[in-house]
Amino acid sequence: MNARVWILGAIAAVALAVGPQLRASAAEGREAATKAQGPYVVVVGVGEFKDKAISPRPTADADAKALHAMLTDKKYLGASADRAKLLLSADATREAVVKAVETAVASTGPEDTVILAFFGRGTSAGDKPCIFTSDSTVKERAKTALQITDLEPAFKKLKNQNVLLMMDIQYRGGIDAGTEKIVEPSWGEIMKLVFGDEKDDNMLPPNRVLVLGNPPFQDALTKGDHGLFYSVLSAGLGGKADQAPYNEGYESDGIVTTRELLKYLEKEIPTAARATGKTDKEKELEPVFVGRGASKFWVTRNPAETATVKKRIETVEALTKDTKLTPDLAKEAVTLLFQMPKLKWSQALRKEYQKLADGGTVADLEGARKKLLEGLKLPTEDATEFAKKVAPAISKLSAEYIKPLSRGELTALAIRGVFTEADEAIPADIADALKAPKDISDERGRELLVEARLRLGKREDLDGEKAADVTIRALIGALHDPYAGYFTKEEWLRTQGQLFGRFPGVGIIIRREAVRDGLLVVTPIKGSPAFRAGIQAGDLITEIRLEVDKQGKVLPDDAKKVHSTKGLKTDDAVNLITGKPDTPVALVVQREGESEPKVFRLTRNYVMVETVHGVKRDDKNDWSYYIDEKSKIGYLHLSQFISISDDLGTTADIKRALASMKRSGLNGLVIDVRNNPGGSLKGVIDICELFVGREAIVTTKERGGAGAVNTYSGRAAGDKSFPIVVLINGNSASASEILAACLQDHSRATIIGERTYGKGSVQHVEPYEQTEGRIKYTVARYYPPSGRNIDKVAMEQSTELKAKDEWGVKPDAGFEIKLTREELTDWFEYSRDLEIIPPAGKKVPVVDPAKDKQLAKAVEHLRGLIKDKK
Numbered sequence: 001m002n003a004r005v006w007i008l009g010a011i012a013a014v015a016l017a018v019g020p021q022l023r024a025s026a027a028e029g030r031e032a033a034t035k036a037q038g039p040y041v042v043v044v045g046v047g048e049f050k051d052k053a054i055s056p057r058p059t060a061d062a063d064a065k066a067l068h069a070m071l072t073d074k075k076y077l078g079a080s081a082d083r084a085k086l087l088l089s090a091d092a093t094r095e096a097v098v099k100a101v102e103t104a105v106a107s108t109g110p111e112d113t114v115i116l117a118f119f120g121r122g123t124s125a126g127d128k129p130c131i132f133t134s135d136s137t138v139k140e141r142a143k144t145a146l147q148i149t150d151l152e153p154a155f156k157k158l159k160n161q162n163v164l165l166m167m168d169i170q171y172r173g174g175i176d177a178g179t180e181k182i183v184e185p186s187w188g189e190i191m192k193l194v195f196g197d198e199k200d201d202n203m204l205p206p207n208r209v210l211v212l213g214n215p216p217f218q219d220a221l222t223k224g225d226h227g228l229f230y231s232v233l234s235a236g237l238g239g240k241a242d243q244a245p246y247n248e249g250y251e252s253d254g255i256v257t258t259r260e261l262l263k264y265l266e267k268e269i270p271t272a273a274r275a276t277g278k279t280d281k282e283k284e285l286e287p288v289f290v291g292r293g294a295s296k297f298w299v300t301r302n303p304a305e306t307a308t309v310k311k312r313i314e315t316v317e318a319l320t321k322d323t324k325l326t327p328d329l330a331k332e333a334v335t336l337l338f339q340m341p342k343l344k345w346s347q348a349l350r351k352e353y354q355k356l357a358d359g360g361t362v363a364d365l366e367g368a369r370k371k372l373l374e375g376l377k378l379p380t381e382d383a384t385e386f387a388k389k390v391a392p393a394i395s396k397l398s399a400e401y402i403k404p405l406s407r408g409e410l411t412a413l414a415i416r417g418v419f420t421e422a423d424e425a426i427p428a429d430i431a432d433a434l435k436a437p438k439d440i441s442d443e444r445g446r447e448l449l450v451e452a453r454l455r456l457g458k459r460e461d462l463d464g465e466k467a468a469d470v471t472i473r474a475l476i477g478a479l480h481d482p483y484a485g486y487f488t489k490e491e492w493l494r495t496q497g498q499l500f501g502r503f504p505g506v507g508i509i510i511r512r513e514a515v516r517d518g519l520l521v522v523t524p525i526k527g528s529p530a531f532r533a534g535i536q537a538g539d540l541i542t543e544i545r546l547e548v549d550k551q552g553k554v555l556p557d558d559a560k561k562v563h564s565t566k567g568l569k570t571d572d573a574v575n576l577i578t579g580k581p582d583t584p585v586a587l588v589v590q591r592e593g594e595s596e597p598k599v600f601r602l603t604r605n606y607v608m609v610e611t612v613h614g615v616k617r618d619d620k621n622d623w624s625y626y627i628d629e630k631s632k633i634g635y636l637h638l639s640q641f642i643s644i645s646d647d648l649g650t651t652a653d654i655k656r657a658l659a660s661m662k663r664s665g666l667n668g669l670v671i672d673v674r675n676n677p678g679g680s681l682k683g684v685i686d687i688c689e690l691f692v693g694r695e696a697i698v699t700t701k702e703r704g705g706a707g708a709v710n711t712y713s714g715r716a717a718g719d720k721s722f723p724i725v726v727l728i729n730g731n732s733a734s735a736s737e738i739l740a741a742c743l744q745d746h747s748r749a750t751i752i753g754e755r756t757y758g759k760g761s762v763q764h765v766e767p768y769e770q771t772e773g774r775i776k777y778t779v780a781r782y783y784p785p786s787g788r789n790i791d792k793v794a795m796e797q798s799t800e801l802k803a804k805d806e807w808g809v810k811p812d813a814g815f816e817i818k819l820t821r822e823e824l825t826d827w828f829e830y831s832r833d834l835e836i837i838p839p840a841g842k843k844v845p846v847v848d849p850a851k852d853k854q855l856a857k858a859v860e861h862l863r864g865l866i867k868d869k870k
Helices: 025-034 059-072 094-106 148-155 188-195 228-237 258-276 303-321 327-338 344-357 362-374 380-400 407-421 428-433 442-456 466-477 489-500 529-533 570-577 650-662 681-692 735-745 792-796 799-804 821-833 853-869
Strands: 005-008 040-045 084-087 113-125 128-131 162-170 208-212 255-257 288-290 298-301 485-487 502-505 508-513 518-524 540-545 562-564 584-590 598-603 605-608 626-628 633-638 668-672 696-702 709-713 724-728 749-753 761-768 773-783
Touching: 040 059, 040 094, 059 084, 059 113, 059 228, 084 094, 094 113, 094 148, 128 148, 128 188, 148 188, 162 188, 162 228, 188 208, 188 288, 208 258, 228 258, 255 258, 258 288, 258 298, 298 303, 303 327, 303 344, 327 344, 344 362, 380 407, 380 442, 380 466, 380 761, 380 773, 407 442, 407 466, 428 442, 466 485, 466 773, 485 489, 489 502, 489 570, 489 773, 508 570, 518 529, 529 598, 540 570, 570 584, 626 853, 633 650, 633 853, 650 681, 668 853, 681 696, 681 735, 696 735, 724 735, 724 853, 735 749, 749 853, 792 799
Parallel strands: 040 084, 040 113, 113 162, 162 208, 633 668, 668 724, 724 749
Antiparallel strands: 005 761, 113 128, 208 288, 255 298, 485 773, 502 605, 508 518, 518 540, 540 562, 540 584, 584 598, 626 633, 696 709, 696 773, 761 773
16 A cells, blocks of 8 residues: 555635734624623532532632622623623522523624633532532432533524633532442533534634533642632633733733633643642642633733723724724724734734834834735745645545545635634635635636635744645545544654554653653553663653754754753643654653652654553563463453554564464453554454455445445455454444454354444545645445444434444444443553553553453353353
């Protein structure tokens, strides 16, 4: 397949007036703040309950009262009394809360802001989260507590309102359920409420933000008379989020946007938790945000800057009244003075309007403005080069994407996408040209791409390769295909390991360690530079030192070369550590029990991820594979399917493991693909061949069945000398489903566990030379030997398949073993630890059927088959 790889994986020239992005949200936000029908606020705080089986949460009412007072204060938001509902323990019934939210939605329209906040206690009804209202009881909580689904009718009536939902609900403990065992709730239901069924982050509604100050799996903390979440939240809303380093632009602008608020909470909540928490678990409290990337509507004012902003706007209005400033310039001025713009040129223009408002002249403003606008003009050759970089992606998708789309349709999607990403309205003439996309010729398409880029002009978010990167990403996002995507050159360095199991780096798995505010090494990867250098699980990385950039070019003298990991996001740390093979990076590590830090100077190289795991590592960190030595039952856990060469990849490792076991007599085998998201099509075909031989393995059909049909069969005899069990669950996807379905259809294995994910599509991942990035797109659907449907999306689109409930791979009859949410949580923790390579002298993790009832059933079943065979 050469560079192309089959992958099956889970998941107007600048006018006198400034661009539409500048005229939008800020000015409209200011108008919304000053008219009678302003934002709508609902704050609920329930800390006292009629049911004595529910312990009080003393800070809930106080937090709700204080937040309501802040949001109705004209210094901050100034929501009017009839548009700010406060419900406390005395009156916060389930019915009252639902009615308040319904009223908030009904009383607002497009671009209005709805702020909802909940403080109190909750638990789960089944495995779904619920919130205790004043009339709730533990025993009848499914009927009396506020269910997340109770709010769905209201949320479905939203008309493009800005929505901020904040929740500080204590889900853990605090109730007496008697002998009933309560499982941990899933916050996915809250996600569904706010964002609908959309699973792709790139497709989430851009004007909705969810903040979980206290996620279901963590304990709430108290700070003085208030909850810790409110204490930090109120400071951010009060203006601190509009100050450095959280504010956007060169200074505070007098308003707190959602993006600024989330940056503030992300840093300050963990900082406060480390200072307030008494246990390591409490010190690890971190909020959860969804919607932070696109959402940026404003929430409160920063009183420290309000007077200055107001005075400047009044000066501009006076100049307009005296006809010294045109209405268009006045509107532009108010927009810029009210809210900090995103782009540097518009920030520079804002400074000119500030000079005008502070005593400058209109002539000076107009001169500076003219110069700035002239600097925005993009050379035609740059726009032409942009079109040349985007056009091949359009052609490729038109020719090969599973859903037939013309190049004109894809060009229209690309142009709409780049304007959306640039936060600009599409100029009227371009919008008209896109109304009949199927009629757009190739030549006209290229002209429109050039014209679109010229209209957007010079701007830092579209500099260099960024314009093509942004446009191709937006184009593929517009396909609404959760399995398609685009990777920039830099993103590919970080991501390829997830797809291929081979990536350039040093070979460590890390996570944030909140208590010590550093990066914890979860485990080194066997054979990697870090492993060979002696970095161990449990080491704390405190510094990352660089001498060269990611490509190996020596950093200039003024470049930052030492990066502390305090407060450093994991993704940012990974970006610093990874880079081109044969380039250096140094990690400073603090090891437990040692006073002095260690400095590891590493040379990056290609790292191979272990995709075949056994039962236990020996003293050389090699795997042993027998889960039952006496019965000679082997165990192979496959984390993904990769295929590098005949000697490198999942198939090669399985062959070596099987040869090792067969030398001592293999009687049965467990293949565990639980939580395996998929991988290489070739890899899984080769593995199936090992066990079914020359039988049919899988069939792929392109373009909804109208394109090429390819059936893949084995080429050599398979080993059928021992029985097999395949373990599956809801996170077994794609290539995992091909393996399970193939072995099931040929009666070669017993399938145990829970129904699989239901991903029946095939993707190409291939280099995109024009940007040095990678594109990933769906080219076919696959079908197992029986021809049954695997794809859940296809099932949802077919009445016949829906009636048969035909999707995914189901366990064999009598072998469905479901895990409760609590059992699943325990299993996740246990199975995650199995991948750790412990330091010398530490206890080695061992696969244990006693901790895994699905595996226990597999071993029991194989023992029975082996016994019957004898």
